[in-house]
Amino acid sequence: MSLAPTKQFDHGSDMHVPELYQPLGVGHGVEHFEDIGPAEITQFREQGYLIVRQAFDSREVNEAIQGLVDLIMGKNPEFTGISFEAKAQDILPTLGLEARQDAVRKLMFFVEYDARLKAISHHPKLLKTISTLLGDRPSQMFQDMALLKPPRLGREKPWHQDNAYFNYPQGTSVVGTWIALDEATIENGCMQFLPGQHKKGPQIHFQRRDWQICDTEILGQRSVAAPLKPGGMLFFSGLLPHGTPHNSSGLRRRALQFHYAPADVSTLPDNDERLKHFGSEGKDVSC
Numbered sequence: 001m002s003l004a005p006t007k008q009f010d011h012g013s014d015m016h017v018p019e020l021y022q023p024l025g026v027g028h029g030v031e032h033f034e035d036i037g038p039a040e041i042t043q044f045r046e047q048g049y050l051i052v053r054q055a056f057d058s059r060e061v062n063e064a065i066q067g068l069v070d071l072i073m074g075k076n077p078e079f080t081g082i083s084f085e086a087k088a089q090d091i092l093p094t095l096g097l098e099a100r101q102d103a104v105r106k107l108m109f110f111v112e113y114d115a116r117l118k119a120i121s122h123h124p125k126l127l128k129t130i131s132t133l134l135g136d137r138p139s140q141m142f143q144d145m146a147l148l149k150p151p152r153l154g155r156e157k158p159w160h161q162d163n164a165y166f167n168y169p170q171g172t173s174v175v176g177t178w179i180a181l182d183e184a185t186i187e188n189g190c191m192q193f194l195p196g197q198h199k200k201g202p203q204i205h206f207q208r209r210d211w212q213i214c215d216t217e218i219l220g221q222r223s224v225a226a227p228l229k230p231g232g233m234l235f236f237s238g239l240l241p242h243g244t245p246h247n248s249s250g251l252r253r254r255a256l257q258f259h260y261a262p263a264d265v266s267t268l269p270d271n272d273e274r275l276k277h278f279g280s281e282g283k284d285v286s287c
C-alpha cells in the first residue's frame with residue numbers, strides 16, 4: 001500500500017506570539033444533543049457558539065479516526081486532498097507510513113471517499129441542530145475538512161472569521177462545526193474564540209501568516225477556549241472570530257470541521273462581494 005500520490009504542503013510556519021492565545025475562561029455548553037433547548041439556541045444567537053461536550057460516542061469517534069487514517073495511508077488512491085505541514089517538507093521522505101500520519105496538516109473534501117466520515121457529517125442529531133440554528137431551515141453541507149495539528153509540528157490557524165473564506169451573499173447564515181477526535185486542550189491547540197463578536201459583522205482580513213484578522217485587533221481581547229474530550233463538538237457562527245495556537249505538546253490534536261448553509265442559498269461566481277466586506281483594499285487600514 002502506498003500513500004496517496006499528491007503531496008501538497010501547507011504554506012507558512014511562522015510562530016505566533018503567545019499573547020494571542022491566553023483565554024480568560026472556558027465556553028459554556030451542554031452534555032448531549034438532547035439537552036439543547038431554547039436557552040442554548042439563544043446562547044448561540046447572542047454569543048455565536050454552542051458546545052456539546054458528549055456529542056459522539058467512542059465508537060463513532062474511532063470510526064471517524066479509522067476513516068481518516070485509511071485515507072492518509074492511501075487505501076483509496078482516488079483521494080488526493082491531503083496537505084502536509086510545511087515544516088515536514090524536508091523530513092517527509094525519511095518517514096515511514098505510520099510516522100507520516102504525524103506530518104499531515106489537513107484533509108479536504110473527503111466525505112465522498114469514506115462512508116464512516118460521511119456518516120458523522122450527516123449524523124441526524126447534528127443535522128437537526130444545524131437546521132434549528134439556521135432558523136428551522138433545511139441545510140446543505142458545503143465544506144468538509146480535517147485539521148490534524150500533529151504533535152510539536154502542528155501550526156497555528158490564526159484568528160479569522162470563516163465567512164471571510166466563503167463566497168456566499170452577505171447575510172447568509174453559515175454554521176461551522178468542529179468535532180474533537182482526540183482530547184483538545186489549550187496546549188495542543190483547541191479552539192479559542194471571541195464570544196459575541198459575530199454581531200460586529202465582517203472584520204477586515206489581511207494575508208499575513210494566513211488570511212487572518214490582524215494580530216493587533218486580537219491582542220488584549222477577552223477570548224474563551226473550548227477544550228473538548230474526544231467526541232465533544234462546537235457549533236459556531238461563520239462570523240465568530242476564532243483561532244487555534246501552535247500544538248506545543250507531544251499529543252495529537254485531530255479534529256473534523258464541517259460547514260453548513262441554508263439549502264436554498266447558492267455561492268456567488270467570484271470573490272468581489274467577499275473581498276468588499278472582508279478585504280483591506282480601498283480602505284484606509286494597515287496591519
Ligand SMILES: O=C(O)CCC(=O)C(=O)O
Nearest residue numbers: 147157162243244255257
Ligand atoms: O482546527 C483548527 O485548528 C482550526 C480550524 C479553523 O478554524 C479553520 O480551518 O477555519
